[in-house]
Amino acid sequence: MAPQPKNIILGISAGIAAYKMYDLVSDFKKLGHNVHVVLTQDGKHFVSELPLKVLSSNPVHCEMFSHEIQAKPIHIELADLADIILISPATADIIAKMACGICDELITNILLATKAQVYIAPAMNTNMWKHFTTQKNIETLVTKLGYKIIPPEEGALACGYSGIGHIASNEKILKTLFVDETINKPLAGKKIIITAGGTKEAIDPVRYIGNKSSGKMGLAIADAAHNMGADVILVSTVSRDRNYQVIEVESAQEMQEVIESEFDKCDGLIMAAAVSDFRPITASKQKIKKKNEDITIELTRNPDILEILGRTKREKQIIIGFSAESENIEKNAREKLEKKKIDMIIANDISVPEIGFESDENEVIILTRDGQREVLQRRPKAQIAQHICNKLVEIFQKTIKEAKKI
Numbered sequence: 001m002a003p004q005p006k007n008i009i010l011g012i013s014a015g016i017a018a019y020k021m022y023d024l025v026s027d028f029k030k031l032g033h034n035v036h037v038v039l040t041q042d043g044k045h046f047v048s049e050l051p052l053k054v055l056s057s058n059p060v061h062c063e064m065f066s067h068e069i070q071a072k073p074i075h076i077e078l079a080d081l082a083d084i085i086l087i088s089p090a091t092a093d094i095i096a097k098m099a100c101g102i103c104d105e106l107i108t109n110i111l112l113a114t115k116a117q118v119y120i121a122p123a124m125n126t127n128m129w130k131h132f133t134t135q136k137n138i139e140t141l142v143t144k145l146g147y148k149i150i151p152p153e154e155g156a157l158a159c160g161y162s163g164i165g166h167i168a169s170n171e172k173i174l175k176t177l178f179v180d181e182t183i184n185k186p187l188a189g190k191k192i193i194i195t196a197g198g199t200k201e202a203i204d205p206v207r208y209i210g211n212k213s214s215g216k217m218g219l220a221i222a223d224a225a226h227n228m229g230a231d232v233i234l235v236s237t238v239s240r241d242r243n244y245q246v247i248e249v250e251s252a253q254e255m256q257e258v259i260e261s262e263f264d265k266c267d268g269l270i271m272a273a274a275v276s277d278f279r280p281i282t283a284s285k286q287k288i289k290k291k292n293e294d295i296t297i298e299l300t301r302n303p304d305i306l307e308i309l310g311r312t313k314r315e316k317q318i319i320i321g322f323s324a325e326s327e328n329i330e331k332n333a334r335e336k337l338e339k340k341k342i343d344m345i346i347a348n349d350i351s352v353p354e355i356g357f358e359s360d361e362n363e364v365i366i367l368t369r370d371g372q373r374e375v376l377q378r379r380p381k382a383q384i385a386q387h388i389c390n391k392l393v394e395i396f397q398k399t400i401k402e403a404k405k406i
């Protein structure tokens with residue numbers, strides 16, 4: 001089905017991939033959309049105004065200030081006109097400006113003034129893309145401003161590097177912008193609890209037993225599920241500001257209490273948290289003072305939240321767990337899948353320092369109750385999160401089909 005005609009503002013910044021925008025503008029026009037191109041000052045080095053004007057059948061905008069009398073300043077006119085704003089290619093510089101709200105030229109002003117959905121197609125050198133600051137800025141754009149990222153791909157880059165940084169294909173950009181909302185939001189109507197972080201088991205008011213989990217994987221899953229339309233409850237030991245419900249907890253028992261009180265109303269649970277298996281039998285009310293002898297802290301077992309819920313869940317509720325292992329990764333994960341009676345398990349090898357705890361990347365094996373096995377080679381946690389949510393959608397769909405057969 002052809003998409004509804006839209007007013008699209010295409011912001012082109014200073015990247016070599018800018019030349020591909022000639023084709024993209026032409027594609028937008030063929031699909032019946034009204035395109036206004038806004039070029040950054042440096043973007044002008046990479047593409048020419050005249051072909052963009054001819055291809056879009058609209059003026060190309062570069063300047064913030066005009067001497068002509070206008071009902072509205074141009075940045076407000078374009079911000080209000082837009083149904084969609086696409087920044088493509090998006091350089092590290094414009095991404096940083098967007099994350100900070102800097103308004104130093106026309107497109108950055110439009111971005112601050114608009115209420116339209118903003119899409120970003122980054123393209124840059126691999127190291128610039130992987131840089132902490134760029135990743136932090138991307139996180140801000142996604143989680144705080146609701147921007148949608150069309151991730152760069154692996155490939156040979158114009159700078160001579162080979163790696164992530166190549167702009168997504170025009171086909172991918174078009175698909176992201178125009179696929180049916182219901183395809184974009186396949187988790188709409190689903191309420192899902194996602195846990196993140198490592199639990200802290202109090203020894204006294206100052207000390208606790210904890211673990212190395214940073215919460216990044218759980219957060220990435222919660223963000224992905226939210227973007228796919230789910231009503232997310234993030235139960236987390238790490239404090240995070242999000243535009244969905246976040247319940248902060250510390251200990252395994254607190255986490256269990258929250259999950260048990262919410263799960264009945266939910267369609268799914270993804271336990272990405274590293275839950276401590278043990279806690280001190282008693283937590284001292286006062287700080288334990290040091291003496292000259294050694295001390296022994298007696299530990300007791302914590303409830304296995306996943307196992308309890310796996311055994312008591314309703315048939316249509318889907319539960320996904322994680323398995324952190326340093327040896328016999330797959331075998332142990334398979335045993336947990338069976339024992340805890342869950343629908344899917346994601347196994348990761350915590351003995352490899354570049355993946356897992358604290359890292360922005362992970363490498364996992366996914367095993368499902370119905371016998372599927374998939375290996376996801378090392379990649380950003382956001383991509384693994386997206387894949388896990390896609391699998392969750394598949395499981396929900398399968399459950400609906402099976403229920404219809406009965």
Ligand code: CTP
Nearest residue numbers: 271273275276277303304305306321322323324
């Ligand atoms: N889990 C849980 N409650 C616990 C321990 C773990 O809900 N008390 C969940 C975790 O969130 C994870 C899964 O169970 O989704 C597996 O956790 P993991 O630490 O890998 O394994 P355990 O079951 O704790 O077993 P072991 O520590 O012996 O590997």
